Amino acid sequence: MSDFAFPPGLLLILGAFVLPQLQGKARDVLTLALPLAVLAMVWSLPLGSHVTLDFLGYQLEPAQVTKTGRLFATVFSLMAFIGAIYAYKQARLLELCAAYVYAGSAICVTFAGDIISLFVFWELMAIGSTLVIWSAGTDAAYKASMRYLQVHLLGGVILFAGVVARVYATGSVEFTAMALSADFSGESLGNALILVGFLINAGAPPLSAWIADAYPEASPSGTVFLSAFTTKTAVYTLMVGFAGEQILIYIGVYMIFYGIIYALLENDMRRILAYSIVNQVGFMITAVGIGTELALNGAAAHAFAHIIYKALLLMSAGSVLYQTGVRKCSQLGGLFQTMPQTAITGMVGALAISAFPFTSGFVTKSLETSAAAYEGHVVVWFCMVAASAGVFLHAGIKFPWFVFFQKDSGLRPPEAPLNMRIALWVFAFLCVAIGIYPDPLYAILPYELDYEPYTADHLITQFQLLLFAGFAFFALLPLMRRTLTISLDFDWVYRKVLFGLGRWGSTKFWRIDQLLRVWILARIQSTMVFLSQFAPVGILSRSHPSSSMVLWTVAVLAIYLVFSFI
């Protein structure tokens, strides 16, 4: 059988090109069957590498099954399936196909046993996700997608340089743990560049802003797809490549607080959730930085659970947007009356993200905090716990409260369409099911795990935390109520200042260029006059453009000769 092995993600990518050729029922069936087929393939392949390809003289292993990769591939294909259910009646065909290419490449990344095929699918992911943003069809989405693409292209070239340097220095393309060191050998430089490339996709500082900038501009279903794959594949690659790197702890903690602060200041409901992605990925990266088996299990489990509850929250927000067309919290409210199912499932997601006991967030995030505690990272542990309260504030209460309750906005939208509700309920069910019975999830984690989340002190701590955070929210409600504000993020620096500098620079550039040209032309002219006095034929002075070409030739020749003789 292993002769027929095939990277499962590729099936989804190829399927995306078949879908537009089909019509009606056949297309619906294939849309739903593809992710399930991928899921089946992911689990039918035994651990180990199955395919080798020759490329550039290296052995590529595009279908290598590892426990970590399989875990991520599982949740990715699950996400593609539910996302497709959520999207397929409402989204454009382009969006669905792009999302499948995007999801398929993310799955391929988790199956890549070498860094070349990893890079290939990494780039494909950037293209797929850009198309997803585009297909929202608005002008804002187009502009956002361009900014998004620029960030990812930058990440792509950095990653590429790193990959080449590493492969050149080590002679091996295998994707394994890569140590950072302070020397300037080709290998350590390569590793550092690879790390930077990964971190850009994870939304690490200083380029964290692309997540909250681009994701909310996509269509209701597009944002759901986007939230799942890019940052989580980055977490996956960091887990494999850079587990235990100290620097990741600091980056992660920064991201945790960055996400909370900006989410609290934000008014757009989906942007709140986008900032909260940065925050949640911060938890995972911190855990990767801690690097013990428990921490890595925690990061993987958290990523698994996070994809589900974040998608649930965004689907809930997306349904509201789809039904009302309003995205600002300050204009929403009181929707519980007419959209109870959307509200309830949204609240389940909100509880899960706040790590409320008996939800998936509780049983996964506690692995990470425990890992920090066991390793004696007191400050980190304290930050994580404090941040959990912050998460409850911005995502756990703020989002449902302002959208579904608070004052009545007067909006009376009907309940979301059936396929959207099905998707909502499935993920809401999963959030609770994992929370109550985490053992199956624990069983597929990368390392053996012996952990009991439901101990008395743990439960009490968590309840206290949530209670006080909830209390704080309502006490500070007047401060929390958002008006139409814009929060300035770091991207202001490169979108406005650098752009302005660039524009200023380019006008100056042309000015200088013009002056230079005039000057050079004048010089040429005088040279020609000078030459024509000596040359009787004066062939060089016939037309300016030709003469300037010749001048260049002579100049290069002269320079060359001078250099040759000294």
Place this chain on the structure above:
Amino acid sequence: MLNHLPILQVILPLLAAPTCLLLKEARLAWAFTTACCMATLAISVMLLLQVIDSGVIVYSLGGWQAPIGIEYRIDSLNAFVMVLVSGLSSAVILAARESVAKEVGADKQVLFYIAYLLCFAGLLGICATGDAFNVFVFLEISSLSAYTLIALGSDRRALWAAYQYLIMGTIGATFILIGIGMIYMMTGTLNMHDLAERLPEAAHTKTVFTAFTFIIIGTCLKLALFPLHLWLPNAYAYSPSIVSAFMAATATKVAVYVLIRFVFSVFGVDFSIDHMPLQQILLVLSLIGIVWVSIVAIYQTNLKKLLAYSSVAQIGYIILGFSVGTVLGLQASLIHLFNHALMKGALFLAIAGVVYRIGGCEFSQLSGIGKKMPWTMAAVVVGGLSLIGVPLTTGFVSKWYLVSALIEAGWWPAVAVVMLGSLLAVIYVWKVVEVAYFGSPEDGYEGAYEVKEAPLSILIPTWMLAASNIYFGIDTRFTSTIGHLASQTLFGAGS
């Protein structure tokens, strides 16, 4: 028969050209030219296989032995370049019939095919010969016919462009001739193999230094290295579309071959790289060229001109690999030589299709063309992705080898420039995509509604090249093996 392959290769198109004159009708001339190109392609492939199999082939013209007579010397390097030239010429000529019928005046079409064959013969002759003076002769044959080809463009500026190219090309050829004359003076031989043996004795003289400089500058002019590229954009932009494709895919590549041949085989690695400031100068010029010319390309509003500038930038990559002065660097150079010919061949042929339908390729005319000519523009996108260096296209392979070579040499700043260059390529390729797919046909010119897909006779060759961009991006055995073989031979022969 098999023994005569090296000469047959050159003589076939050279004799076919005057024969073409007898065929009064353009269609016949086209069929004849195509058959001739195909036959030459078959010969060059056989030669390459023979070289891989049994090493260098030496062929003495007319039975006169080397120092007195002219010899043709086929090794893996020129066999590779000849396959490239004849393959691309065949693909381009396949697409030529309808495009030429539309863009070239009826009375000049037969002339077009004659010039095409002459130029083709000249390019192959440059590759095949082992005689330095013979290189100059064939260079003139190919150049003179190239000026004619460019001047056949329907745009009146074509004449001006051809004239400028004529001036610059002549200067370049003269420089090469001066250089060859000087080394002849010092060594008394014109045979490259002999030159390589006798030059070291005279290597310290100022005459040889000067000769080297003249030859390098002359070839750099022909291959349009920044800042000696100024003739190229107009020549590509105003010539008939088929000629743009032909020139972009073959002419500059052969000039690069001449550079490599003189630097490595004639002057030798020791002299060229250790004694002369070749590396430094070429490195600086190629790096500036990559960035500067890519920026210029971004500001173009004519698709052909944009691609012409992008060609100059891409030549920068080829020369950059060359200037590293290592086996890996030269291999990267040769691979990109091949790959860039595929990219530009596909792109310019696709443009030939566009020009066939709408009569021009100003951006203002191309608005929304992606919906009207989906297959043609898809080929442009494939070619564009390859220019950027997206994985699974040939551009990625080139970039991989080039960056590897730069890292091997520890030239990190150059790596950064290459990366910057590929980001700039994203911008100019994107500009085309944006116009073609996001503009609406109403913004275009009036007849835009009636525009149909390009005729199959142009579309099929275009897609053959576009598909080979993907094929050689995935299966890299051919390019990397031959590139490695050739560069190893050159370094082995030089030391």
